[in-house]
Amino acid sequence: MTTIRMRAITLGVAALALAGCSTVQTPSKEDPWEGFNRTVYTFNDKVDQYALKPLAQGYVKVTPQPVRDSVTNFFSNIGDVYNVANNFLQLKIADGVSDIMRIVINTVFGVGGLFDVATLAKLPKHNQDFGLTLGHYGMPPGPYLVLPLFGPSTVRDGVGLVPNYFINPLTYLDPAALSWGLYGLNVVSTRANLLGASDLLENAAIDRYSFVRNAYLQRRRYLISEGRGSNNLPDYGEGTALPKYDEEEGAAPAAAATGAAAGAAAPASAAAGAAVPASGATRAAAPGAAGVPATLEGPAGAAAPAGASETTVPSDQMIPPARIGYPGLLRLH
Numbered sequence: 001m002t003t004i005r006m007r008a009i010t011l012g013v014a015a016l017a018l019a020g021c022s023t024v025q026t027p028s029k030e031d032p033w034e035g036f037n038r039t040v041y042t043f044n045d046k047v048d049q050y051a052l053k054p055l056a057q058g059y060v061k062v063t064p065q066p067v068r069d070s071v072t073n074f075f076s077n078i079g080d081v082y083n084v085a086n087n088f089l090q091l092k093i094a095d096g097v098s099d100i101m102r103i104v105i106n107t108v109f110g111v112g113g114l115f116d117v118a119t120l121a122k123l124p125k126h127n128q129d130f131g132l133t134l135g136h137y138g139m140p141p142g143p144y145l146v147l148p149l150f151g152p153s154t155v156r157d158g159v160g161l162v163p164n165y166f167i168n169p170l171t172y173l174d175p176a177a178l179s180w181g182l183y184g185l186n187v188v189s190t191r192a193n194l195l196g197a198s199d200l201l202e203n204a205a206i207d208r209y210s211f212v213r214n215a216y217l218q219r220r221r222y223l224i225s226e227g228r229g230s231n232n233l234p235d236y237g238e239g240t241a242l243p244k245y246d247e248e249e250g251a252a253p254a255a256a257a258t259g260a261a262a263g264a265a266a267p268a269s270a271a272a273g274a275a276v277p278a279s280g281a282t283r284a285a286a287p288g289a290a291g292v293p294a295t296l297e298g299p300a301g302a303a304a305p306a307g308a309s310e311t312t313v314p315s316d317q318m319i320p321p322a323r324i325g326y327p328g329l330l331r332l333h
Contacts, residue, residue, distance in 0.1 A: 030144050031213060037146040041209050044151060048191075053198070056191035070114040071189045076125070077106045077113030078169060085167050086128035090136045095126050127223055130167075131160030135224040144213055152216040 027034050060068070080103045087096035102118040102125065110117040119125065134156050135141065142155030150161070165171060173179040201208060 030217060032143050033145065037144065037213075038209055040146040040148050041212070043148060044146070045208075047149065048198075052187065052191045053195070055188050056195055059188050059192045060195065068189065068192065071185065072193060073106070073110065073116045074113045075186045075189065076116065077103060077110070080106075080125070081169055082164060082167055083126045083128045086130060086133045087126060089130075089133045090128075095128075098123055099126060129157075129160055130163040131157035131220075132223055134160055135220075141217075141220065144217060152212055154217075154220070157220070 031037065063071075080099050083099040084096050084103070087093075087099060102123050105118045105121060105123070106113045106116060109115075131154075139156050141157070145153050145155055145158055147153050147158060150158075153161075170179055170182050173182070201211065204211075
């Protein structure tokens with residue numbers, strides 16, 4: 001109980017820090033507390049730069065890849081407890097039963113979760129947390145919020161951290177040293193898996209804060225909608241002609257004549273052209289097809305960054321206390 005009280009106090013201190021929220025001169029609707037958020041983001045980035053990243057780099061150097069994958073699988077198996085609870089809260093019974101089967105199979109046949117046997121058995125892994133459950137029942141996200149040590153969030157997702165904390169099995173482990181040791185290992189393991197991603201962010205983004213914010217909000221919207229509406233493009237109608245800005249004013253009569261002549265052949269080619277919108281829609285849907293924000297996609301066929309684990313764990317499934325110490329960019333994958 002003492003350990004639980006100490007962690008509850010830690011969460012309270014983080015919440016009280018929000019009282020110092022400040023704004024910029026032209027805040028956006030989604031980020032009215034940008035001044036405060038940028039300050040906290042800078043603090044988190046310094047913690048990562050001088051503490052977490054060096055620890056993660058050392059972890060990669062001294063730990064073989066198979067061992068790192070087993071550690072990732074172990075915490076991923078614990079993260080499935082979140083999925084079970086929140087899927088049942090959202091009345092997604094089939095997904096909840098599937099997650100229970102994942103936990104049983106990985107715990108029994110995967111040696112306590114060190115091996116992801118359930119994925120080999122074609123049982124999908126879901127992304128759920130209490131913030132998504134609140135959104136499922138219509139609670140708006142509220143303003144964007146960067147929490148000290150926890151990273152990017154919203155008011156709704158920040159509230160969701162508290163139930164997530166009490167769902168976490170590691171919260172109740174004794175002795176306390178074992179519980180905190182596993183929290184620390186989870187943080188270092190997750191940061192090691194994201195070394196390549198953070199390097200890419202540093203090289204690609206001009207304003208890293210805006211990049212992280214937009215990517216986080218876009219992914220949370222996608223998870224709340226479960227992919228619905230991601231492929232809805234405006235319908236301008238088949239007969240709507242697009243303006244041609246590259247033609248000179250004197251060429252207009254000739255273009256009109258050419259268009260009239262081409263229009264006579266349009267009925268004959270209508271059947272062949274019917275396939276064009278369909279293929280175009282497929283291409284337009286590609287960036288969000290896998291649930292990844294379009295801004296985060298890399299070149300096709302790009303190799304995995306050096307030192308990154310081959311076993312990936314969506315950040316939304318990481319246990320909340322393990323988010324302590326995460327830099328702001330760590331919840332983007």
